[in-house]
Amino acid sequence: MNELTKELKIKTGWVIFVTAIAMVLEIVYGIITNSMALTGDGIHMGAHILILTITYCIFSFEMKFKEKAERLNALGGYTSALFLGLTSLWLIYESVMRIIEPETIAFKEAILVLTFGLLINLICIFIMRGKHDYLCKMHHHHETQHCEENLNYKAAYVHIVADLLTAILAVVALLVGKFFGYWILDPVVGILSAVIILHWAYVLIKSAIKMLI
Numbered sequence: 001m002n003e004l005t006k007e008l009k010i011k012t013g014w015v016i017f018v019t020a021i022a023m024v025l026e027i028v029y030g031i032i033t034n035s036m037a038l039t040g041d042g043i044h045m046g047a048h049i050l051i052l053t054i055t056y057c058i059f060s061f062e063m064k065f066k067e068k069a070e071r072l073n074a075l076g077g078y079t080s081a082l083f084l085g086l087t088s089l090w091l092i093y094e095s096v097m098r099i100i101e102p103e104t105i106a107f108k109e110a111i112l113v114l115t116f117g118l119l120i121n122l123i124c125i126f127i128m129r130g131k132h133d134y135l136c137k138m139h140h141h142h143e144t145q146h147c148e149e150n151l152n153y154k155a156a157y158v159h160i161v162a163d164l165l166t167a168i169l170a171v172v173a174l175l176v177g178k179f180f181g182y183w184i185l186d187p188v189v190g191i192l193s194a195v196i197i198l199h200w201a202y203v204l205i206k207s208a209i210k211m212l213i
Helices: 002-033 036-064 066-100 107-128 151-180 185-212
Strands: 136-141 144-149
Touching: 002 036, 002 107, 002 151, 036 066, 036 107, 036 151, 036 185, 066 151, 066 185, 107 151, 151 185
Parallel strands: none
Antiparallel strands: 136 144
């Protein structure tokens, strides 16, 4: 398990580095272009960096304190899920405010930068994905196989997948806004993405609580 934890730690480190580049670009250009979808995705990436850093630290502790690895794993997943939920609430608030007080969006620039962020998400998923063992610790008992989820790594992985989903929805919203004039889809997509992410956070928190109790 120590070698697997080390490998996951390295993967997480690379994802933090790649995500940081995309985060800076999306937040800066999100502000410049007045795109809530782009800014929201950039902030979401910032939350991911914080969460991935927690994941990275948990893996470091797991390698030093093997006897407490299971609880540390659950604690990491729980903490990450909380941040995921709080980020979603913030995104809902900002999106609603954008509907109330709309601003002119520089669609072309926002679409280009967001597409770059989407590609970064795909790279991160490629880095983090792997065999089923990456998300589970396999145990054999009486010739049966039981899968105990590594919630710490799973939470980080879900964050990346969630951001890919929001990026895709945001690109679609910006394209529709640019070519058909439906600017309101930009903040609406922010709300829709946040609701989906809240659901995933809720599921992760439930699983983590079961392991912690």
